[in-house]
Amino acid sequence: MNALVTRRRWLAVLLALGCALGGAVALSACGDGGPAASESEGEVAGEGSDPDPAVDVSGTTLRVLAGSEVQDMQPILDDAEEELGITVELTYAGTLDGTEAVMAGDADCDATWFPSNAYMSLFDQKAALVSQETSIMRTPVVLGVRAERAAELGWDDKSPTWAEVVDAAASGAFSYGMSSPVSSNSGFSALVELATALSGTGAAITADDVTAVAADLSRFAQGQKLTSGSSGWLMEAYDKDSSAVDGVFNYESLVLQDPGLVEVIPQDGVITADYPLTLFAGRGEKVEAAYRALVDYLRRDDVQRRIADETFRRTDATTADDAVAAFEIPFPNRLETVRALLSSWVSDVRKPANMVFQIDTSGSMEGERLDALKAALVSLTDTGADGTTSLLTFQPRETVHFVEFGSEIKSEKDLEVAADGDLSDVRAYVEGLRTAGNTAIYGTLQRSLELAAQSRSDDNVTSVVLFSDGENTDYPGIAEFSSWYEATPEVQGIPVYAILFGEASRAEMEQLTQLTGGRVFDAENGDLTAAFKEIRGYL
Structure with missing residues (x-):
């Protein structure tokens, strides 16, 4: 071993x-x-x-x-x-x-x-x-808790029930990171574990059970401080700043690789991949x-x-020495239940996203590139899409700030998605985008981060999405921006997610996202729609 x-x-x-x-x-x-x-x-x-x-x-x-x-x-x-x-x-x-x-x-x-x-x-x-x-x-989906926090909560010696985890999250005693249930199997499994345990039926949850546990799911969501579109990046973000949250819901195989985490298996059970x-x-x-x-x-x-x-996964070679038995929670047995659970989480339960989209409409975006950008952004308004794709659209309670730029900021637009999910204002704004100018990435990004900081709160998940098809052409550059960022504490902790497209500099985008705690999404193959939808799992 x-x-x-x-x-x-x-x-x-x-x-x-x-x-x-x-x-x-x-x-x-x-x-x-x-x-x-x-x-x-x-x-x-x-x-x-x-x-x-x-x-x-x-x-x-x-x-x-x-x-x-x-x-x-x-x-x-x-x-x-x-x-x-x-x-x-x-x-x-x-x-x-x-x-x-x-x-x-x-x-x-x-x-x-x-x-x-x-x-x-x-x-x-x-x-x-x-x-x-x-x-x-x-490998089961479990909870990894920082060792000192696990000891304070008493979870290192006695595993909590899921209800006790919810109480700790709602009271502020426990904060956590979890990947998106729409985009990641570990996040989805954790949500099913939680909802099934809270239903108290001992059986696979139904759509009616989803409605019954919605209030407790909302209490649970109050403790989420870190989100991700993938299990691996969730651990990378946690490792970069392990003090940001008390623990993470993730695969046991990933939790075991962090010596600072104690594995906690809720008494009510788990789901195994x-x-x-x-x-x-x-x-x-x-x-x-x-x-x-x-x-x-x-x-x-x-x-x-x-x-x-x-x-660190279990195989036929894994021994049962010191094994701890745990109940295997049943998976929902109807497609409508899965979709009801995910829809409830995205629309009503989780903390709403507070997003700034910084959009490059410089002269180099003329033609097919602008058409592709518009199509990608409009895809995030397609509430009639099939399956889980519809859950990647902008959702009720979310706030979208658009910052359009070229040589300078051309326009700003703040849009809050209404309860009925009407996204016609977003579509109208996107269709009105026009190309002109150079590419002032970092000067505009300072403004984007300031906007995000103004609307950031404990009740939302705030981030900036940067799209540009070229290298920065105007002052400030990446060095000056980095100095500004380090000297501006109010914008720190807001991740910048950058889309790599066209002639954008991979090295600079990676440097930027490393600085801000975000990540780069590769659209060099030209598929902007896929890149924007992937990003939605992180917002």
């Missing part, structure tokens, strides 16, 4: 991973094939699915749509590729939106590797469209054989040991 794990209290959850996490589904249109009659359809790899020795898999590419959480598996996959002679081509998406992309036929892949297939299992296409699935590793590698039907003989070869490799005893040691 890795030395860090042996130094810590290794809390193992004995989990019943039955119907809640066992299902999987895929869409026939994912890739270029559809469901085809096959002996392996519906089969779980590892049960009579030994690779056919007659099939040569060398040179075969397995295209996998995966959760970003499995990026830490790349060294192991590199070794698998070398040994097996295959290529594992990973592209990344959030569990919910990735699942929905597959269901809509918008994902070009042979397989998925999300933290869980629980959401997939709610779609009717499941039985016909999945060929094989195999759990590779496991079991990382099922899932093959779609009709992929062809060579792809199916490559999938089975990869599964066999990852399930091999020595590789299971390596996964446990390197990623």
Whole structure:
């Protein structure tokens, strides 16, 4: 066992991973094939699915749509590729939106590797469209609390109930970070854990239960001080300033890697990610054989040991010594319940976002670039979008400040989203954007941060989104801005999220986001709409 794990209290959850996490589904249109009659359809790899020795898999590419959480598996996959002679081509998406992309036929892949297939299992296409699935590793979503705070709360010796966590958050005794339930499986799982425990039914929650627990969810949301669109970035933000919050809701495998955190498993239970590698039907003989070869490799005893040691996840090599039993909370069994829970969280429960969008409409944005920018911003007003995409639009109670700039600030517009969700004013403003001038990024950013600071409070989540297609052309530059920032405490702690597009300087954007606690979103491929929607998970 890795030395860090042996130094810590290794809390193992004995989990019943039955119907809640066992299902999987895929869409026939994912890739270029559809469901085809096959002996392996519906089969779980590892049960009579030994690779056919007659099939040569060398040179075969397995295209996998995966959760970003499995990026830490790349060294192991590199070794698998070398040994097996295959290529594992990973592209990344959030569990919910990735699942929905597959269901809509918008994902070009042979397989998925999300933290869980629980959401997939709610779609009717499941039985016909999945060929094989195999759990590779496991990790529950838990609470990591700073050691000194855990001792003060008494949670280091006795795990609290979820209701006690809510009380601590509502009273100000406990602050936390959590990733967006819309964008991240860990945040979504934590929300399901909480709502199910608070319902008190001992069963999977229903849409009626969501309504019943809404008030307590709002009390819980009062304690959130740090948000993120991904589990990994949440830990990066916490590590950068661990004093900002008392703890984080995240995967156990990430919590265990921070020696300053105590793992806390609420008494009411948890939800476990079991990382099922899932093959779609009709992929062809060579792809199916490559999938089975990869599964066999990852399930091999020595590789299971390596996964446990390197990623801190549970595998078949994990021992049950000092195990602490915990109840496995059931996943919702209806799609309408999941959507009701997410809609309630985004629209009514969580702290509303207070956003400043700094928008470059300099002369270089003329033509296709301006059209792409307008389309991306208008997509955030599309309340009629399908599935979780509709939850990435601007929501009731949120405030949007637009700062349009070129050589100087051209216009400012403050818009508060009404209770009815009417976003016509946002669309009208966006459609009126026109190009002219140079690119005064940092002088405008000073104004954007000042605006954000004026409206920042404990009751909202404040941030700045910077979009520019070029390098700064006017005074001040990044050096002068950095000096101003360090000397202006009232704007510190407001993250700046920068979109990398066109000729924007990656080095400067990374320097800027490192300074302000934000991050860079890459739209160099030209897909601004995807970049803006990804950012919404952080706001």
